[in-house]
Amino acid sequence: MKLFLTEDRSHVTALQDREKVDRLLQDVQAVSGRFKNEKGVQKISRTDKATLLQLYTRSTAVINDLNAKYHTPNGKNLLQIVKDYKKSFISSNFIGLKGYERALTDARLGLALWNTTLFTVVSVFLEFVLGLGLAMIMNKAFRGQGLIRTTSLIPWAIPTAVAALMWSYLYDGNSGAVSNFFQAIGLVHNSSDLLLSGSGAMMSTIIADVWKTTPYMAILLLAGLQNIPEGIYEAADIDGAGRIQKFFRITLPMLKPAILVALLFRTLDAFRVFDLIYVLTNGGPGGATETLSLYSYKTTFGQTNFGYGSVIVIIMFVCVAVIATIYVKVLGTNLMDKS
Amino acid sequence: MKKTNYKWSVLSIALIAIFLFGMIFPFFWILITSFKPDGEIFGDGAYRIIAQNPTIHAYIEVLFNKGILNSVKNSFIVATTTTVYIIAIATFTAYAISRFDFKGKNLLLGTILGVSMFPQMIVVGPIYNLFLHLHLTNSYAVVLPYSTITLPIAVWILVTHFNQIPLALEESAKIDGATSLQILYKIVFPLAAPGVFTTAIIVFIAAWNEFLLTITLNSDQSYHTVPVAVSFLRTQFQILWSEVSAATIIVTIPTLIIVLLFQKKIVSGLTSGGVKE
Incomplete structure (x- = not known):
């Protein structure tokens, strides 16, 4: 100049x-x-x-x-x-809370949040019920106990990335054994619905997750069951308590710390579910199985929008922290108690 | 009475059998698939239980040409190291949290839990940068960030188990002149064996199955662990299903052996009779 x-x-x-x-x-x-x-x-x-x-x-x-x-x-x-x-003046790229403002009105984020919640609630509930059953089977002393314990842990011993691949073969519309079986018993109308329809895909991922992590839940609860002294059950027998009474009055309350740990960590894991869905459906069809972590992954690495990707992660973190606090408040009262 | 009991047990055995069958079926199917030639995996041959032309080609390919044994070795080293050091750290941490009163105890437990609240792929970026600057990529140092996935659950499980060991046992040991460390290793640790071995199984399998950290930090093929190696069993256009199934079978066996050994220690009644109530 x-x-x-x-x-x-x-x-x-x-x-x-x-x-x-x-x-x-x-x-x-x-x-x-x-x-x-x-x-x-x-x-x-x-x-x-x-x-x-x-x-x-x-x-x-x-x-x-x-x-x-x-x-x-x-x-x-x-x-x-x-x-x-x-x-040549570049204004600062600090955008304050605009990312969160966008998140509030982002319909895709709302859907992802709903999917994640649905997935977490249903799969953790099923895993808990089945896992508790499995733990009680594994807890019984009988011949072949080691064999049952080991075989029932097989699903969990398979790496998730591999298991997801395996399920995608089993769910395959043409040659999948599981999808064909579901069609035969009338659970789905068409064997290809399992991965290619919205509700079918959600069901498939939940089944795969339940299959995979029920043993994990079971072994956590099993360790807790081992800590309940036999004497208490004997005393209850003398008092004339029935099976169901013993289960609700002794087993469940005594198992509380183990249940807390199992539910807490399972919920946190399920809420962050990634590789299973990434391999099985990649969030499809039409976003029907897109979870928060998948959405954030796509935003961060697919669109290289690190800012908004981080916003989603922080929202996830807040949700997870709230869930954890609720668990600890509801179930954790006796975590710190000493026997 | 006898008769209903009999009926009951038959019913429960049947239920258990169905349940276990459901658990094992997918694995069983993969076992079948691993013996099928490529032509029978999709199409008409897909539902055959025994392949028309059974072959162990996939096993030979995976074992001798794709170097799966090397990745089994890597996984074994990584998972064992992680299990040992995590159990050691978690035992101390959990014992301190369970037995001693100090300020910020709940905060500590919460922070430990907080570590497992972030999605892994967000954590991987910074760790990669750190490893790059420390020149730790492509090494077994990958076991260090494994603590982010295994330590929280290890500490939490052990705290709940240590809490259930009667204090009286420790007090009597103290009267007999045992130091704190002796109490931990001679009284608490053995008595909490079910919890410790449960933790060990969980940590071992979690480390064995870890995927994202290894593939990011150890890009060199000679350091690939099992899940990473299996994920590479594909060509540009297709997944090599028969090899994937064969590899799945091969890599699951070592973990099952570990579980079989460890689960024996998950037994009840260790503390019963220790204290007169």
Whole structure:
């Protein structure tokens, strides 16, 4: 700018105008001197920005003035250069709470939240009931106990990524054994519905998850069952308690700490479910099985929108923290008690 | 009375059998599939229980050409190391939380839990940067971030189990002159065996099955663990189903052996009779 302006200066004839140009030149010199050794994007304070912007307005005014009065070789270019100078201000990319504002009205996020909740509630409930049953079977002393314990842990011993792949073969519409079986017993209308219809896909992922993690639940509860002293059951027998009474009055209350740990960690895991759904359905069909972590993954790495992806993660974190607090408050009263 | 009892037990055995069958069926089906030639996996041959032309080609391919044994070795090293160090740390932590009164105990438990509240793929990024700067990628140091997935649950399980061991046993040991460390390793640890071995099984399998951290941190094939190695059994256009099934069978066997060994220690009645009530 300095260069062009000095060149144009010779065309400016009136003394008054010359002075103006000189003053502007001085100012520009001063400012460029200050930022001479800085490179790349600079962070500037608010007052700095004000002075720089003022300089911009002044130079535009002067140049416009000159252009109106004289015909200078660089008149039009100068204006462009000055404009560019203003454009070199990059406003901060700090957007405050706008990401959360967007999240509030994001229908896709609402759907993902609903899917995640549905998945978590149904699968954890089924896993808990089946896992408790399995734990009670494993707890009985009989011959072949080790064999039953080990075989029933098979599903959980298979890596999730591999198990999900396995299920995608079993659910396959043409050659899947499970999908064909479901069709035969009338659970689904068409064997390809399992992965290709919204409700079918959700059901499939839940079944696969229940199959996979029931043993995990069972072994956590089994360890808790082992800690209940036999004596209590004997005393209950003498008092004439029935099977069901013993279960609700002794087993469940005594199992509370183990139940807390099992439910807590299972819920947290189910809420963050990722690889199973990623492999089985990738959130489809039409977002019917898209969970929060999958949505955040797609936003973060698929659209490289790290900001909004993080917003989703934080929302997830808040949900999970609330769930954890509720569990600990409801079930955890005796976690800290000593026997 | 006798008769209804008999009926009851037959019914429950039948229920248990159906239940276990359901649990095992998918695995069983994969076992069948692993012996099928490629042509029978999809289409008409898909529902055959015994393949028309059974083959062990997939096993040979996976074992000798795809280096699955190396990844089994890696998984074994990684999972064992994780189990040992996590159990050691978790025992101390859980014992302190269970037995000593100090400020911020609940906060500590909450923070430990908080670690497992973030989705893993968000945690992986920073860990990758850290490992890159420390030059730890492609090494067995991957066991360190494994603690984020295994330590919280280990501590929580052990706390609940330590809480159920009668204090009287420890007090009498103290009277006999045992130090705190002795009490922990000679009284509490053995008595909490069901909890400790449950934790060990859970930690071992969690480490064995870990996928995301390994694939991110150890891109070198010679450090791939089992799940990662299986995920590479595909070509550009298709998944090699027969090899995937064969690999699934092979890699599940070691974990089952570990479970079989550990589950023997999950027995009840260790503390009964220890204290007169």
